[in-house]
Amino acid sequence: MPVKPSFTDEVKAELANVQPARPCCQEAELAAMVEALAGPGDGAPTTLRIPRNAVARKVVHLARAAGGQVEAVRKGPTDKRPTYRLRLRLPGGRGSSDPCCARAILRGAFLARGVMGNPADAYHLEIATPAKGDLLAAGAARAGITLKRTTRRGRSLYYLKGADPISRMLGLMGANRAVMRLENDRILRDMRSQANRRANSETANLDKRLRAALQQRAAVRRLKARDSRLRSLPPALRDVAELRLAHPRASLRELAEISELSKSAIANRLRRLVALANRNGLID
Incomplete structure (x- = not known):
């Protein structure tokens, strides 16, 4: 029986098809993905474990576009939730401080480690990084997104709460269908809440x-x-x-x-x- 995709799955499937047009944004998105998955790189071969086929394909595409080498792609043993292991050799100096790259950085970090709750239940988005996540924090600041930071099991965890900031971040990343889904669910939640208040009052x-x-x-x-x-x-x-x-x-x-x-x-x-x-x- 096929596994029903979560809202996170739907958002990542949409973002995996968003291709940054400028080379600097391509490198920035790839750098954010690598930082979230493996920490800061130094030009040595990097091994990434990626749980989604669409995200793995995008990493390969961005790595080749940046002049890197894809040394190996291996599929994990399970077909239900396969994990792809990529071994890359990337050029140094990845990432960009250009204002146009902030959206790409957010998108890359979310594709790599982002999780979002079902908007029908809660408004919560988080991104975990193995290191401090300097690139993500800088990209979010340039994009005008105020991410909160905490630690969980030795990882840095950046998160957002609330429908408005999450909707804005999804829009900046290019997840327009996800924004529509969130807004529709938000309207339904408000209608149910009003109906419940009315029923309680009556x-x-x-x-x-x-x-x-x-x-x-x-x-x-x-x-x-x-x-x-x-x-x-x-x-x-x-x-x-x-x-x-x-x-x-x-x-x-x-x-x-x-x-x-x-x-x-x-x-x-x-x-x-x-x-x-x-x-x-x-x-x-």
């Missing part, structure tokens, strides 16, 4: 209404226990008392429709009945 109002109705019925019952026909009550209160007993769970609006009185009039008379029962010690 439930709370219903509970409040029912508690008030039950209190009113209890007050009328206690009053009637002392005076079976409620003759001691004014006619206006007596009519509303009988109305509440006949319709114990009805809302004020429903009682108003039945009696042709206004809601405010019914509410006022029910409050007077409850207060009368309290004054006579009939309600605990």
Whole structure:
């Protein structure tokens, strides 16, 4: 049974097809990938373990475009989640401080080590690097992305939280389909959240209404226990008392429709009945 691709898989598949046009950006993207996968290089042969075929193909393409040599490409033993082992010999001086290369650096680092949560559940993006990640940090700063940094199991971990900064970073990297997916999921999450708040509010109002109705019925019952026909009550209160007993769970609006009185009039008379029962010690 095929493995369903994660959102990270979808983003990386899209980014693997984004080819930087300028040579400096190609080298910058490759440098970011190598830094994230193996640490800073010194021109010696570099061995990279890459868990995705599309990313491995892009590393090979960028390495050859930069004048490097691809000495070996080996596929791992499992077909379910294959790992590709690449051995490269790259020229020194890779990377660029040009402003145009910042997007390529972000893209390369994410392709190499990036992980993103499903936007339907959480807004979280992170990139782990074996070294300090100077190239990634510099590229993010030039692109105007504020990455937070921590450490995890000896690695530097750069991360973003929140829909807006993650959406902006995806757009800068060139993952336009991912941005649309994130924004669609964001709209759905907001709609579900609003629906839940509305439902919670309606439930709370219903509970409040029912508690008030039950209190009113209890007050009328206690009053009637002392005076079976409620003759001691004014006619206006007596009519509303009988109305509440006949319709114990009805809302004020429903009682108003039945009696042709206004809601405010019914509410006022029910409050007077409850207060009368309290004054006579009939309600605990």
